[in-house]
Amino acid sequence: MLTFEEIKKSFLVSLWFIFLTFPIMVIRVNSNENTIDWRWENIAIVGIASFVLSFFWRDFFRRKKLGQKKLSKDKQKSSALIELLNSKKEIKYGLLGAIITFAIAYPFVLGPYQTNIMISALIFVVLGLGLNIVVGLAGLLDLGYVAFYAVGAYTYAILNTQSGIIGHGLLQLSLYLNDLFGTTFFEIIAQPWSFWIVLPLAMLIAGICGLILGFPVLRLRGDYLAIVTLGFGEIIRLVLENWNELSNGPSGIAKIAKPNFGVSLNSIESIPFIYFLMIFLVLFTIFVVNRLQISRIGRAWMALREDEIACQAMGIDTTKTKLTAFAMGASWAGMCGVMIAVKTSFINPASFTFMESAIILSIVVLGGMGSVIGVIIGALILSLLPEYLRAFDDYRMLVFGATMVIMMIFRPQGIISNVRSTYKIIRKQKI
Amino acid sequence: MEHENIKYFLELFLSGLTKGSIYALIALGYTMVYGIIEIINFAHGEIYMIGAFTALIVSSVLTMFGFPMIAILILATGTAIIYSSAYGYTIEKIAYKPLRQAPRLSPLISAIGMSIFLQNYVLLAQTENFMKFNSLIPEFEWLKPYKEIIGTEELIIIIISAIVMIALTLIVKYTRLGKAMRATAQDRMMARLVGVSVNKIISFTFIIGSALAAIGGVLIASYIGQINYYIGFIAGLKAFTAAVLGGIGSIPGAVLGGLVLGWTESFGTGYISSDYEDVFAFSLLVLILIFRPEGILGRSTSQKV
Numbered sequence: 223m224l225t226f227e228e229i230k231k232s233f234l235v236s237l238w239f240i241f242l243t244f245p246i247m248v249i250r251v252n253s254n255e256n257t258i259d260w261r262w263e264n265i266a267i268v269g270i271a272s273f274v275l276s277f278f279w280r281d282f283f284r285r286k287k288l289g290q291k292k293l294s295k296d297k298q299k300s301s302a303l304i305e306l307l308n309s310k311k312e313i314k315y316g317l318l319g320a321i322i323t324f325a326i327a328y329p330f331v332l333g334p335y336q337t338n339i340m341i342s343a344l345i346f347v348v349l350g351l352g353l354n355i356v357v358g359l360a361g362l363l364d365l366g367y368v369a370f371y372a373v374g375a376y377t378y379a380i381l382n383t384q385s386g387i388i389g390h391g392l393l394q395l396s397l398y399l400n401d402l403f404g405t406t407f408f409e410i411i412a413q414p415w416s417f418w419i420v421l422p423l424a425m426l427i428a429g430i431c432g433l434i435l436g437f438p439v440l441r442l443r444g445d446y447l448a449i450v451t452l453g454f455g456e457i458i459r460l461v462l463e464n465w466n467e468l469s470n471g472p473s474g475i476a477k478i479a480k481p482n483f484g485v486s487l488n489s490i491e492s493i494p495f496i497y498f499l500m501i502f503l504v505l506f507t508i509f510v511v512n513r514l515q516i517s518r519i520g521r522a523w524m525a526l527r528e529d530e531i532a533c534q535a536m537g538i539d540t541t542k543t544k545l546t547a548f549a550m551g552a553s554w555a556g557m558c559g560v561m562i563a564v565k566t567s568f569i570n571p572a573s574f575t576f577m578e579s580a581i582i583l584s585i586v587v588l589g590g591m592g593s594v595i596g597v598i599i600g601a602l603i604l605s606l607l608p609e610y611l612r613a614f615d616d617y618r619m620l621v622f623g624a625t626m627v628i629m630m631i632f633r634p635q636g637i638i639s640n641v642r643s644t645y646k647i648i649r650k651q652k653i
Numbered sequence: 654m655e656h657e658n659i660k661y662f663l664e665l666f667l668s669g670l671t672k673g674s675i676y677a678l679i680a681l682g683y684t685m686v687y688g689i690i691e692i693i694n695f696a697h698g699e700i701y702m703i704g705a706f707t708a709l710i711v712s713s714v715l716t717m718f719g720f721p722m723i724a725i726l727i728l729a730t731g732t733a734i735i736y737s738s739a740y741g742y743t744i745e746k747i748a749y750k751p752l753r754q755a756p757r758l759s760p761l762i763s764a765i766g767m768s769i770f771l772q773n774y775v776l777l778a779q780t781e782n783f784m785k786f787n788s789l790i791p792e793f794e795w796l797k798p799y800k801e802i803i804g805t806e807e808l809i810i811i812i813i814s815a816i817v818m819i820a821l822t823l824i825v826k827y828t829r830l831g832k833a834m835r836a837t838a839q840d841r842m843m844a845r846l847v848g849v850s851v852n853k854i855i856s857f858t859f860i861i862g863s864a865l866a867a868i869g870g871v872l873i874a875s876y877i878g879q880i881n882y883y884i885g886f887i888a889g890l891k892a893f894t895a896a897v898l899g900g901i902g903s904i905p906g907a908v909l910g911g912l913v914l915g916w917t918e919s920f921g922t923g924y925i926s927s928d929y930e931d932v933f934a935f936s937l938l939v940l941i942l943i944f945r946p947e948g949i950l951g952r953s954t955s956q957k958v
Contacts, residue, residue: 242739245732246706246778251713253785258713264778283751363758365765438943445693445761449893450942453935456890464928576886580769587762620773626766630759631751 232276239272240265282632325501329494337497341565343605344500345558350585350601351507351594352554357583358591359520360547361527363448365579366435366455370428370552372462372574374559377424379475379569380468381415387467417481421560428556429549436548455579462571474570478563489567496565503561507554511594514550523547524592577619584622587629590636599638665923666916671807671876673915674814678869679892680899680907681821682741682862688838688902689858690753695764696744697866698889699771702882704737704867705874706775709786716787726789733867740771741863742856750852768886775882783881786874810872817868818908821861825904834858838902887931894938900948909949913937 247264251257329337349371356364380388392412399408439450462469469475480492487495514520522543525533534540563569581604589600608618629636679701686694712729720728748767752760790809825831836844837854845851873888874880891914899910914934921933941948 238743242736242743243778245710245736246703246775249710249714250779251710251784252780253709253713253787254782256713258717357758361758363761438939441946442942445757446897446942446946448761448765449693449890449897450939453890453894453938457932457935460929460932577769580765583762583765616777617773619769620777623766623768623770623773627748627763627770630755630763630766631748634755634759 228277228280231280232273235276236269236273240269243268286632329497334490334493337493338565339606339609341493341497341500341561343602343609344497344504345561345565346582346585346605347504347598347601348500348507348554348561349558349582350589350597351511352551352558353582354586354589354592354594354597355511355514355523355554356547356551357586358593358597359515359527360523360544362544362547363445364451364548364551365448365576365583366451366453366458367551367555367582368574368576368578369435369451369455369458370431370555371559371562371578372458372571373428373431373552374424374556375563375569375574376462376469376475376559377427377556378415378417378420378560378563379478381420381423382417382478382563383475384412384414385470385475414479417479417560417564421557424556424560425553426556428559429553431556432548432550432552433545435552436545452576452579455574455576459571459574462574469571472571474568474572476568478567478569480564480567496561500561503557508594508598515594519543519546527592580619581622584626587626588636590638593636593638596636596638600636661923665919667803667807667811669916669919670912671810671915672919673895673912674811675869675873675876675911676888676892676895676914677908677911678814678817678865678872679888680895680911681818681904682866683893683896684899684901684904684907685834685858685862687896689834689855690749692749692757692760693764693893694744694749694859694862695761695889696748696767696771697862698885698887698892699768699775700737700741700744700863700885701866701870701888701892702775702880702885703740703771704733704863704870705786705880705884706779706882707736707867708733708789708871708874709784709880712787712789722789722791726791729789730868730871733871734864737863737867737870738860741859741866745856745859750855768889772882772886779882781882783879786878786880788875788878789871790875806872806876810876813868813872817865821865822904824861830854830857891931891934894934894941897938897948898941900950903948903950906948906950913949 244265247268248261250259250261328340349367353364353367356362356367380386383389384392389412396408396410396412399411400406435451435454439447442450463472465471480487480489480496481499483492483495522533522538525536525538526540526543526547530540533543562573585600585604586597587600588596588604589598590596604622608615614621679697682697682700683694686692686697708729711732712725715725715728744767748763749760752763788806790806825834833844833849833854834857836847836849837851841851844854869888873884892911895910895914896907897910898913899906899908914937917937918930918933922930925933
């Protein structure tokens with residue numbers, strides 16, 4: 223392996239990268255204070271790192287080529303892990319039991335701080351599963367997914383705190399209706415709205431926003447779609463930031479109430495309740511996504527992903543199919559928005575930047591587009607790893623970016639690839 | 654009163670022209686790459702940002718050694734162009750070349766990853782704060798009386814952009830290389846059959862596009878006076894809007910799109926509200942894509958099976 227040729231290649235690569243990164247890695251300029259520091263040691267770091275990585279890079283390519291050859295010989299040999307789980311029932315149920323026990327015991331054993339972290343991770347699981355409908359199943363690259371997340375969060379925040387013009391409008395409306403019907407019944411709409419009403423309402427509103435965005439972008443091909451959704455996400459954020467009367471601008475909305483669980487709780491005591499609510503929502507999402515996948519509309523999404531023209535030729539209404547994908551994906555994001563508003567009791571536009579969309583997208587890419595288990599694992603890895611490896615936190619986005627590139631090149635199907643449902647025809651022996 | 658109105662209009666017109674020229678410079682990179690390999694080079698905005706940062710670093714170092722202004726201008730711009738081209742070339746080799754045969758979504762996600770990676774690379778290696786960028790462009794004495802309407806920087810930006818765009822058009826139209834580029838854009842397989850080295854042409858397209866982005870980066874950094882690691886994102890998005898506006902894949906289209914976008918923004922902020930500058934650009938993008946997805950100068954093509 224370590225021939226002279228290989229070493230020479232890697233050496234040239236490392237020279238090239240030393241040249242490439244020289245001004246940015248070595249010289250740090252602070253033009254505000256007119257200081258310059260020279261960090262010569264970075265040359266060595268870049269040189270050695272690129273020297274070593276270039277061996278891996280070439281090796282991965284070699285393996286990928288070998289893998290492709292093997293695959294064409296026996297196509298059936300895919301996703302050993304899932305095959306194993308499906309074939310051995312004891313392992314499958316044992317693992318499932320362990321996960322359930324772990325999930326139930328988690329808040330009682332590890333305390334509120336850890337549970338809070340887990341709640342965030344579970345929110346990312348649902349976000350990942352929601353985006354997976356749009357990107358993984360229907361093949362529509364949505365880079366403005368965070369917009370719907372923001373819509374959900376602000377729906378709950380505004381209706382719960384009755385702030386801004388919407389709060390004012392509701393007050394006026396309640397007074398008017400009370401006058402009209404001569405009751406005091408309509409005061410209820412000017413009170414802080416309950417979580418249990420807003421949760422489905424936010425899903426509905428986010429879904430409608432998905433439809434509204436869906437209409438103009440229907441005719442667009444993949445790459446245009448990506449940019450338009452990205453622009454849409456930015457528009458929503460800019461509006462939230464600048465329209466003070468609606469959203470209280472950059473300072474955000476605070477003092478958002480926790481849901482009412484029927485017992486009086488302070489904010490720490492309510493954490494396990496929110497945790498179990500989130501577990502329930504994750505299970506609900508998994509159930510719905512699984513049912514959707516094998517439904518008529520789910521198969522239409524997959525057909526759309528594989529080939530739009532062929533899909534149309536099969537008599538599938540692509541307009542309707544795309545719209546439902548957008549609306550479904552968006553409504554899960556709306557739900558997560560409500561949950562994040564509940565969890566943090568404070569939201570501002572800065573929590574809904576493009577970076578959030580990018581994180582959710584890398585969850586889907588890492589986990590495996592279209593694969594439910596993959597996305598769940600991807601979400602847990604990407605949201606828990608930075609929490610527990612604080613040193614890693616600074617490099618988080620750097621690693622996410624690199625992960626997206628490397629996954630696309632070497633393993634586009636993700637860590638756990640989606641298993642297509644297949645029918646095995648068992649031929650009866652001729653008598 | 655009438656006079657004031659005209660002056661205000663002229664001011665907005667020229668600032669729109671300045672911004673539009675920069676958008677056009679960046680949009681050319683998008684359009685050329687799209688024309689040849691039909692992917693959106695998401696990392697293009699980051700190349701522009703790296704160009705601006707390289708120029709900042711070189712000019713600061715040279716100022717410390719006491720170089721004369723004109724030497725700093727030439728060296729900083731030159732280095733920025735070289736480095737941006739080198740980054741463009743390397744990005745193509747790493748993130749796009751292995752994915753030429755992959756489904757459309759793959760290179761796009763890879764490009765987004767590359768863009769996030771480069772942003773954070775500059776963030777970590779340099780700084781997250783806005784850095785002051787001392788203008789590299791000297792002040793013209795004879796332009797002083799008209800200062801309220803047009804500054805030296807604006808004039809220089811408009812002139813340099815015009816020169817660069819004309820040069821690019823000439824290269825693409827009349828040189829052997831330009832011919833090879835157009836052939837590759839039309840049909841990669843046929844171009845290869847008639848002896849065009851397709852890989853080299855693709856690399857070359859990335860290099861030219863990145864060089865244009867670097868020029869844009871240096872000019873706009875001089876114009877605005879400060880940079881940070883995030884400038885590439887919004888600028889890239891707007892340049893893409895410009896490219897789509899004019900018709901992606903078309904070089905005059907990118908220029909026209911850039912100018913239209915620049916004017917929309919400057920008149921929008923001047924006459925309506927300055928809070929929503931970016932909203933105007935993105936709304937324009939959405940409207941264009943709804944009503945004329947092929948762009949102003951683009952030809953509509955049906956998708957091939």
